[in-house]
Amino acid sequence: MSEATPPASWPRPYWQPGEDEVVLQFYVFGKFAPELLIPSPRYGSPGLPAGVEIQRFQNAVLRQWEGYPLNGALGRLIREDTPEAYEAARIAPEVLVVRGVLKDGASLDYLRDTLGVLAGMLDVGGTAILDPQILTLFDAAHWRRHYLVKDGAPPRHHVLILRSDEGGDRSWVHTRGMRKFGRPDLSLRHVPERDLDRAGVLCEKLVELLSLGAHFSAGQQLDVEGLPDGLVAQPGGSLDDPEFNNTHVEFSWPE
The missing domain is CATH 3.30.70 (Alpha-Beta Plaits)
Incomplete structure (x- = not known):
């Protein structure tokens, strides 16, 4: 990039004012x-x-x-x-x-x-x-x-997406790094093996959505293709949580 080229702005189309x-x-x-x-x-x-x-x-x-x-x-x-x-x-x-x-x-x-x-x-x-x-x-x-x-x-490059074994055929899909965007990290609990790819793609989409300014409120319903009842957002955690070093929003995969 030339030194004379003015930098293009990186907007956040979903941003709302807050205390983040x-x-x-x-x-x-x-x-x-x-x-x-x-x-x-x-x-x-x-x-x-x-x-x-x-x-x-x-x-x-x-x-x-x-x-x-x-x-x-x-x-x-x-x-x-x-x-x-x-x-x-x-x-x-x-x-x-x-x-x-x-x-x-x-x-x-x-x-x-x-x-x-x-x-x-x-x-x-x-x-x-x-x-x-x-x-x-x-x-x-x-x-x-x-x-x-x-x-x-892309926002995905700034965030780490991890998978941890929860026992049986269930996994925990979670992120680190969302504090760079002033947003909580993501936690998808109890994901069955058959849905791991779907959960990974969903996680990437949510990273992009949050990085562009969106928020999830407690009890907010998230429509997910293939899950008739969707997922429900539960914000929680603290900045001292060693799993995230951040607060997080948790979604529990249906049984």
């Missing part, structure tokens, strides 16, 4: 010049939105922090899933921590602008980006493929 908050957090590992000049305009970003900031750390210093993301359960998961990216992050001299809390709004321009800054960081020394909200560490090439998509990566 957006949470963004990323770790960019690499080696950076003393004066950090990030070429974000080439990616359609004027810079970080108000409320999001960059903190710069020596990796060796940040490693002493109790919540250092390459340690503990998250570190073990990352090392198993993406060992080469994990090693690049482990040996990187520096870490840029990008984080902020923003009021929910009628566009996703804040996300567009933040992603443009992250892309620019990869051009000036970044080698890996960790998104702890979706438990994923990207090397530079993978991050560019995943997010540098014309007109913006």
